[in-house]
Amino acid sequence: MPSNLNLNCPVGLEWDSQDYSCPYDSLFVILYDIWKENPDKWTNNFANINRNMQALAYGFREVHEENVSLENIRDAIRKDLHNLDSNKFPMGKNSASVADLGFTLLKSTNENAISQVYCTKCDYSGMEYSDQLGYIINIEKSKVSSTQKWLDNLEIPCRQKCDECSNKLTHQIDYKEAPDLLLLEYPHTNIKSSHKIKIKIQNEYKVLSLRGIIYHGNNHFCSRIISPDGTIWYNDGIATGNNSVEDGHLSTISYKELKICNQKTLVLAVYA
Numbered sequence: 675m676p677s678n679l680n681l682n683c684p685v686g687l688e689w690d691s692q693d694y695s696c697p698y699d700s701l702f703v704i705l706y707d708i709w710k711e712n713p714d715k716w717t718n719n720f721a722n723i724n725r726n727m728q729a730l731a732y733g734f735r736e737v738h739e740e741n742v743s744l745e746n747i748r749d750a751i752r753k754d755l756h757n758l759d760s761n762k763f764p765m766g767k768n769s770a771s772v773a774d775l776g777f778t779l780l781k782s783t784n785e786n787a788i789s790q791v792y793c794t795k796c797d798y799s800g801m802e803y804s805d806q807l808g809y810i811i812n813i814e815k816s817k818v819s820s821t822q823k824w825l826d827n828l829e830i831p832c833r834q835k836c837d838e839c840s841n842k843l844t845h846q847i848d849y850k851e852a853p854d855l856l857l858l859e860y861p862h863t864n865i866k867s868s869h870k871i872k873i874k875i876q877n878e879y880k881v882l883s884l885r886g887i888i889y890h891g892n893n894h895f896c897s898r899i900i901s902p903d904g905t906i907w908y909n910d911g912i913a914t915g916n917n918s919v920e921d922g923h924l925s926t927i928s929y930k931e932l933k934i935c936n937q938k939t940l941v942l943a944v945y946a
């Protein structure tokens with residue numbers, strides 16, 4: 675019997691004190707809460723991203739059907755990642771970075787984007803080409819005031835110089851279709867976490883809602899999970915284990931309060 679009788683209460687993940695697991699705990703509790711809203715839609719969506727996300731979705735289904743615990747699935751995915759890159763995803767009392775975890779898990783293996791390089795000084799613009807763009811983006815240096823404003827000018831670093839005028843070229847990239855899931859990384863910034871972000875790709879608009887925030891401090895990660903109705907839940911693998919604790923509502927919390935959680939500061943936000 676779950677000790678919390680509220681059906682909307684997100685499942686938590688209990689921290690592994692032998693093999694520190696907080697980066698996985700903090701991200702997976704949010705992704706599981708999103709997935710369980712619509713298992714068929716999200717299994718499909720995750721499977722289209724890459725094999726690790728597909729494995730995660732299949733694992734979530736096993737958890738949902740109560741065949742295994744979320745901790746078992748976390749450990750299985752973690753083992754796969756460790757085999758892939760044991761430096762980024764160590765075992766033992768070393769924590770991985772949640773950004774490394776996000777960038778590896780949400781890397782696209784499809785040509786889901788269009789890229790173009792152009793010169794801001796002269797008229798030169800290169801040919802558009804199909805490209806891959808993961809579903810996690812670092813917006814730390816994008817000089818935007820809020821997460822809503824980041825997509826207007828999505829650029830990635832470019833070392834190429836213009837053949838015509840030798841000015842540094844700008845590399846612009848856009849998704850072909852607006853994504854359903856997006857992680858934005860913006861630690862150490864004053865960027866406000868918009869409650870909703872509206873993404874426009876060509877003539878298609880999609881609105882994604884803030885569904886979770888991951889915080890870091892004192893070598894530990896914790897998270898807030900946000901239900902579709904705006905209820906905020908707190909999960910910390912050490913303090914709350916596999917329960918989540920109600921922690922206010924999105925309509926009454928300030929942007930400043932969203933930045934900080936239990937003396938830890940925001941690292942990334944999850945929109946879906």
Ligand SMILES: [Zn+2]
Nearest residue numbers: 793796836839
């Ligand atoms: Zn030029």
